[in-house]
Structure formats: C-alpha cells, structure tokens
Amino acid sequence: MYRPYHPPADPMVVRDLTQQQEEMRTHVRLVPLAAEPTLIAGCDSSFPTPETILSVFVLLRYPSLELVEKVYHVGPVTIPYVPGFLAFREAPNLLKAYEKLQQKPDVIMVDGHGIAHKRRMGIAAHLGVLLDMPTFGVAKSLLTGRYEEPAPTAGSRSPLLDKGELIGEVLRTKDKILPVFVSPGHRCDQATATRLAVACTRGYKLPEPTRLADHWAEQFKKEL
DNA sequence: GCGACAG
C-alpha cells in the first residue's frame, strides 16, 4: 500500500514559520464565548489548478442554520502544503474572502484543526488570532494526538490527548461513520467547540457550516 | 533511526 509522501520542505522556511507559530501561540485564548451566537460562519478552500486557490465563507443563522450569505475569493498559491503549516498556505486567501462578507459572524468553524496541533497552532487557531475572532476547528482526519475510538452511535465522543493534555474531542456525528476532530481555535474553549459542532450537525458527517462551505466551493469552481 | 503527517 502506498503512503502519502510529502516533499522535503526547505529547512530555512520551516524554521521561520515555526517561529511565527510560536509567537502567535502566545495570543491564543481558550475561553467560552461571551454570548450565544446569532451568526456562525463556515469556510473552506479548494484548488481549481495547482497554482490557484479558491476560498469560501458561508454565513448561517444560528441555531436555525439557514444560509444567509456565501462569498469567495480566488488568488495565487504561494507555498506548497506542508503538514503543520497549512494555515500559511490557505489563511491569506481565506482572509480575502472573509472581507467580502456583508455581515460578520459571532464565531467561525474552520475546516482543519484548532489547537490539536504540535504547537497548538492549527489553521483554526491561526485564523482566529489574525482576525481576533472566536474560532474552532472541525477536521476530517488526525494530525496530532491519540484517542480511543468513540462508540459507533452519533453523538459519541472521546478525548483527543497529546502528552496527557486535552487538545480536542473526537466526535461521531453520524452512526457508524468515521468521526470528526473538534478543537478550539481562539477565544473559544473545548466545551463550546464541541457543543456548537453538535448543534450544527444535521444528519451528515460534516456540520453544516463546513458542509455548505464545501458545497459552495464546488459551485463557485464551476462559475470560473 | 523509524513512522506520522489537517488540506
């Protein structure tokens, strides 16, 4: 069986980006939301071509989850994907899309990990610090940490631990379907992240904000 | 030294 192979990343670049993450890490605040959200956003990026990135932001009413806005921005890909540094590749373009929203959300659900990262700076935390907005991440696969398989029924969850530290929760959003990984990003705590992820689930593996952002990314890609 | 590795 083939295993994904990641091309060697430039040591100089990695050292610089790592320092940037360490600095940003000092700004992260894991606290509950000031108030129950009224608007929640979801975002996602796709790559129409290897050198083009298309980022989407969807805005949904909470807790009804009705779509109220959808925007996107297309830009150039600047750096290759390197595990642990995803934010440096996608955040710049995501910010451009975010600026196009007419209304701003109370909290943002990001596709990827929050603090469930080696240096606790996954893309959700990274975006949260840049925007100084409450964020949390919902990822489809593991990056860092260990966990016990949650029960096969929807709603089951189990802690995601790294060095004995709680960095996220593995949540089964749908019966017998692979779970998602939920972790706080910035200005959000684990309880809130998991609670919102559950409240945004509508019978699909992915919570609505992320699922719709994914869906619209596909639609917008065709409009090009 | 040998794996693991979000999107």
Added chain:
DNA sequence: ATCTTGTCGC
C-alpha cells in the same frame, strides 16, 4: 487538496 470506477448498504 486533486485524480478517478466501481461497488456496498440502507
């Protein structure tokens, strides 16, 4: 992420 056909289960 992206490519890409069929196939299993409800």
